[in-house]
Amino acid sequence: MNLRLARTSCIECPIRHRAVCAECDDTELAVLEGIKSYVTVPKGGRIAEAGESLDHLSSVVSGCATVSKTLADGRRQMVGLLLPSDFIGRPGRATLSFDIEAATDVTLCRFQRRAFEAIIRSSPNVARRLLTMTLDELDVARDWQVLLGRLTARERVIHFLLSLVRREATETGAAHRSGPVRLELPLSREMIADYLGLTIETTSRQFTALRKDGLIKTPTARTIVVPDLVDLMPEAMDEDGAPSA
Amino acid sequence: MNLRLARTSCIECPIRHRAVCAECDDTELAVLEGIKSYVTVPKGGRIAEAGESLDHLSSVVSGCATVSKTLADGRRQMVGLLLPSDFIGRPGRATLSFDIEAATDVTLCRFQRRAFEAIIRSSPNVARRLLTMTLDELDVARDWQVLLGRLTARERVIHFLLSLVRREATETGAAHRSGPVRLELPLSREMIADYLGLTIETTSRQFTALRKDGLIKTPTARTIVVPDLVDLMPEAMDEDGAPSA
DNA sequence: TTGCCGCCTTGATGCAGATCAAGGCGCGAA
DNA sequence: TTCGCGCCTTGATCTGCATCAAGGCGGCAA
Known part of the structure; x- marks a missing residue:
């Protein structure tokens, strides 16, 4: 993973009003701003692997990543497509069940997991936004099930x-x-x-x-x-x- | 839908420690207890229909319900199976994207949507539990995608x-x-x-x-x-x- | 006890998509 | 400019599951 820190301000961030921070007020945003860091993953790079423990949660700022699972015999099924504003990671648990890979160069806005979990606890706007986003993802996944099944x-x-x-x-x-x-x-x-x-x-x-x-x-x-x-x-x-x- | 009120105490509830209320303390539980009501839906009955607005959220207490979508030409795909402790509904939005039907006689523990949304706001234990459950459902849906695709x-x-x-x-x-x-x-x-x-x-x-x-x-x-x-x-x-x- | 009806099983056949097999095309390196 | 290598397309054939078509079985009503 190719690290590159940047100091883009949240105010000018292209996903400010669609990502997990969408409903933050200025105070909350300042807290997130304080713990965020940017990372760029080159096309084809692994962002996370199923089962591996990761200590960052992130938002996709630009680019496109895939969520997928590969079976023992090589059969592979994609189960999610991550585009700008989508969220990566599972607050409350360190491991993921799927592989995440960069389909194009991807820029992530990352938060240390522990710090982000604290923010969820203290700032209901983030928690609520995350719940909404997760419910939306669930609807997408279920529509996808219909596509794959029928x-x-x-x-x-x-x-x-x-x-x-x-x-x-x-x-x-x-x-x-x-x-x-x-x-x-x-x-x-x-x-x-x-x-x-x-x-x-x-x-x-x-x-x-x-x-x-x-x-x-x-x-x-x-x-x-x-x-x-x-x-x-x-x-x-x-x-x-x-x-x- | 066949209504039947009951006064089972949350303390004795079979899903007390697995449902959306699992992490409630006694105070929070008392609030939920105050707004809950039980409903029984007979086998084959509709619990909710895609697009229709519903003003209750519920937990499955007993029985089995299905979440599915039917296409215009009759093709049908199930996308979820609801068993005791599973949650029905989307806080923050009144309409569902899928049909929910009782596969066996089903008993639901219902909450008025507005009241429940207020509880989510005031009681982080419920909000957090709901997020965890939704994330778990997302993992299940994605594993199901792999099954259907490959x-x-x-x-x-x-x-x-x-x-x-x-x-x-x-x-x-x-x-x-x-x-x-x-x-x-x-x-x-x-x-x-x-x-x-x-x-x-x-x-x-x-x-x-x-x-x-x-x-x-x-x-x-x-x-x-x-x-x-x-x-x-x-x-x-x-x-x-x-x-x- | 009988007969009906819904659900399940089994058989015969068809077809959409997988698999096997060649190339073609575009792009970067030399 | 040419070569080589991914990636994409196209063709031929195969096959797993769908479709079409009969029954069988078990539970329930009369």
Whole structure:
């Protein structure tokens, strides 16, 4: 792990209003500011390993990390995707159950675990925010279970693309309901396959099929252009009731 | 929903030390005691529906409930199994994203949402316990993602059985690491299939195969006897490293 | 006791996605 | 500029599970 300290002020922090600190008042923020430190992990680097004890909790400031588990025979399943503002770690317990790796260069805002646990106890705004974020993650994980258990390969890929678009929209504040969108995929085909519970080959074939159907364009393997989001959404097969995104 | 009030004291409550109230001191417990009420939902009854607003949060006192989502075309995936001590609801938000149904007769210990949210604010022991429980549920959901994304039908059924055994062990305090175990399945074959992301037929065939292999006995469709847990565990294909349970 | 109904099992067949197997393409190093 | 190496795509084939289709079994009502 490549350490690099920085002195960015929380006030100017890009995730100030979305991360675990989102609901802090100035006093609380000052406390967090006092114990935080920045770390950069290069693309491909390990951030944490299942079972290993870690004494820092952190927020993702920039970049993209994956949460996954690898079985004894090499089968691998991604179970979480960490983007800016997402939280890493489990207050109250030192060990994680999953591996966390940097999919791109990742910058973390870290807190010593003991110090952060003290803050949770003293500042209900942090505790409450963390509970909300964890409940949101639980909903995401459960939607993902539906995807892995019941959706076809094509539906999975479409869901993946739509979720990236949606996530990007909430980050930039912009909300495209329709119209063309350009996406830079933070993940390789192999990682996407692990995300979706498919093989690389099937994933690749689905991208090809979507391209042939005119639903996406692929100027580069890592760049996806969606001419019209509305075309993609009917195939997502979401919820009960009617198909939607 | 079939209402039935009762005046069981928290002190004698079977889930007193495992539920959301587990870490309460006597004062906090008294407050909860003041706002709680019991409800019984008969087998097959709806406890909550996705999107619908509910003004109670509850703990499962007895019985078994399922958390699931149904797609527009009828495909269904279970994403959670609620057993005694598990918590239902999302403090801070009125609507759920999933359907909750009683798989057996279920008794709930309910709290008015507003009142409970006030308690979370005033009593850190409840807030902390809820965070821990939510983090635990997240881990369970993620392990389930691995099962749905990468395990074979046989491995899924074995995992299901082992998870029931383990859960039962923590409830009764008894820990069998080996030796014969008898299980009463709280779920029908259809529900097990929805749990495991399989069809009824495949699920049934896997039970048959395990029986033919001598790994289980099935005196009744709903009763499973595992002559030796140790025989089942090597096939579970858990974690990294070596196969284990 | 009989008959019905829901749930479960078993068999035959089909198909989506895995697996096996070649290349192609783009990018960085020499 | 060329080479080599990842990463991605495409094709051929295989297979585990879904789907389609019959019954069997057990509990309950009459």
